[in-house]
Amino acid sequence: xxxxxxxxxxxxVALVTGAGQGVGQGIALALAGEGVAIAVLGRxxxxxxxxxRLIGERGAEAAAFACDVSDTEAIPGVVEAVVERFGRLDILxxxxxxxxxxxxxxxxDRAFQKGYRTGPFAAFSFMKAAHPxxxxxxxxxxxxxxTSAMVRWDARTYGAYASAKMALKSLSRTxxxxxxxxxxxxxxxxxxxxxxxxxxxTETNPEEAEExxxxxxxxxxxDCEDDIGRAVVALVGPDxxxxxxxxxxxxxxxxxFG
Numbered sequence: 256x257x258x259x260x261x262x263x264x265x266x267x268v269a270l271v272t273g274a275g276q277g278v279g280q281g282i283a284l285a286l287a288g289e290g291v292a293i294a295v296l297g298r299x300x301x302x303x304x305x306x307x308r309l310i311g312e313r314g315a316e317a318a319a320f321a322c323d324v325s326d327t328e329a330i331p332g333v334v335e336a337v338v339e340r341f342g343r344l345d346i347l348x349x350x351x352x353x354x355x356x357x358x359x360x361x362x363x364d365r366a367f368q369k370g371y372r373t374g375p376f377a378a379f380s381f382m383k384a385a386h387p388x389x390x391x392x393x394x395x396x397x398x399x400x401x402t403s404a405m406v407r408w409d410a411r412t413y414g415a416y417a418s419a420k421m422a423l424k425s426l427s428r429t430x431x432x433x434x435x436x437x438x439x440x441x442x443x444x445x446x447x448x449x450x451x452x453x454x455x456x457t458e459t460n461p462e463e464a465e466e467x468x469x470x471x472x473x474x475x476x477x478d479c480e481d482d483i484g485r486a487v488v489a490l491v492g493p494d495x496x497x498x499x500x501x502x503x504x505x506x507x508x509x510x511x512f513g
Contacts, residue, residue, distance in 0.1 A: 269292070
């Protein structure tokens with residue numbers, strides 16, 4: 256008789272922002288497949304409920320929490336509501352981001368700042384609010400999503416996006432060092448994945464999309480669940496227990512992180 260594979264993450268609780276679609280949903284589903292209960296956060300309730308339904312099909316528990324991450328004053332209350340609902344918090348994934356792309360001279364101050372409010376500012380608020388609950392577990396993980404645009408030689412039109420994500424990368428490294436004694440690991444990932452936005456772009460700009468895929472050594476765009484979500488499962492699991500403060504490219508080899 257074959258042994259049933261162990262699921263070392265079963266029974267844990269994860270909070271995933273921007274989990275209504277795309278990469279956030281893929282991460283949530285991959286974690287759910289390992290028996291992790293998921294707090295599904297996002298702005299659109301119908302999308303959150305669909306993610307919860309998919310998580311239920313995988314046999315895991317889920318609950319939706321409507322949240323606009325740009326409202327940083329509300330974030331501590333959301334974290335407390337998650338802990339009240341599930342009784343604990345082991346994993347925090349800061350995926351949500353909303354901002355602007357374009358040449359610097361065409362960006363308004365408001366558009367530029369929005370990327371910081373929904374990126375490093377929101378992640379900072381979630382991390383601080385989650386810290387005591389993560390520390391209580393003694394074996395917790397934070398995963399912050401950044402981007403390979405941070406290291407593009409030609410960063411035209413990516414300035415606002417890349418700079419906000421670079422700030423989040425630096426925040427991740429600092430928290431990793433300061434919170435390691437608390438049993439909290441903090442890492443960042445920089446994914447390429449076929450999210451709804453990227454899928455729309457590839458279908459709308461087929462020639463540019465072909466060039467983009469050709470620039471990826473693996474010659475394909477990652478899958479939100481099977482490539483990015485599964486990597487996060489590994490990252491927060493016990494086999495990676497000595498890894499913290501790292502930025503990991505999940506981009507098929509396209510970008511270079513020195």
